[in-house]
Amino acid sequence: MKKLIIATLIGISSIAQAQTMSEKEVTPELVAQRETQKKELVNSYLALSNNFIASDSVAAVNNAKALITSFSKFKFKKLTLEKMNEATTTRKEIVALATAIAATKNINKQRKAFSTLSTKFWAIADKLKPADMPLYQQVCPMTGDIWLSESKDIKNPYYPKNMLTCGEVKASL
Template identity: 65%
Template sequence: MKKLLVTAFICLSTLVNAQLTSKEEVAPELAAKRETEKKEITNSYLALKNNLLISDSLAVVKDAAALQKALKNFKFKKLTLDQMNEATKTRREIIELAAEVAATKNINKQRKIFITLSAKFWDVAPRFKPADTALHLQICPMTSATWLSDSKEIKNPYYPKNMLTCGEVKASL
């Protein structure tokens, strides 16, 4: 009986060690894939914002579609059930807002939708932010509209002709 228990214990510990080793080998690849997904989401958002700056509505349509695609593929990790539900709901809302942006070529309508999209994006930005990227929440004090930037320099995507530098950094990640 003792020999059987010892043999079972040895087999079990070997199996556990093999699983730990395989997880350690896979983990860097999964972490790298996840960082790539985060960069894709963040870069799509920033490209959308930057094309609003130059009033390129056709590029904004493409960026909004890229943001939708990147968000659909992203899975949240290490959240409680309530956090997961909230994050998933917010992601779905951002995808819907990005679809609205992509559905119109009117730059003013795109900017108006982007106000809500940016506020929602900030709510989950800590989950999307790549490790090597700083994000800054910026606000136009005249309108209370917010947007995210990877630079502290103010470039207002809502009023680039009249109030390009109107705004301030409200928070940073």
């Protein structure tokens, strides 16, 4: 009987904690903090893309590190267990690709990793996009490489010297 009472009390305590946690999640301060984290994440990605448009491999190293740091602070919310596992796996893959970008100053190797990183980033972009920021998936029709942009204007990060404006908007969030 004592074990049943203790188990019941633990269960009630857990429910109370869950209710307290869910109340905390909807406070305006926490919503604003989450939006700030999303902006930091997306802006780190966009800065990395802009580094490739400028063919600046040194800045790409720094912004790849910033992307890794941004992901370390971000936690996914309100996902089913299956979606949480997918998003977490994708985050790990993005961090590994950003680490590969940060590990070299060879712009061609960086761009190759960025191509895969962009595909992975788009897969979870709906969970990362700040409420007040549009995101556009753009594609290079010659290679099929994608990237994300906050603008519909095409600036191809893979071939900025010869094909800067080559590409098209494929999707948007």
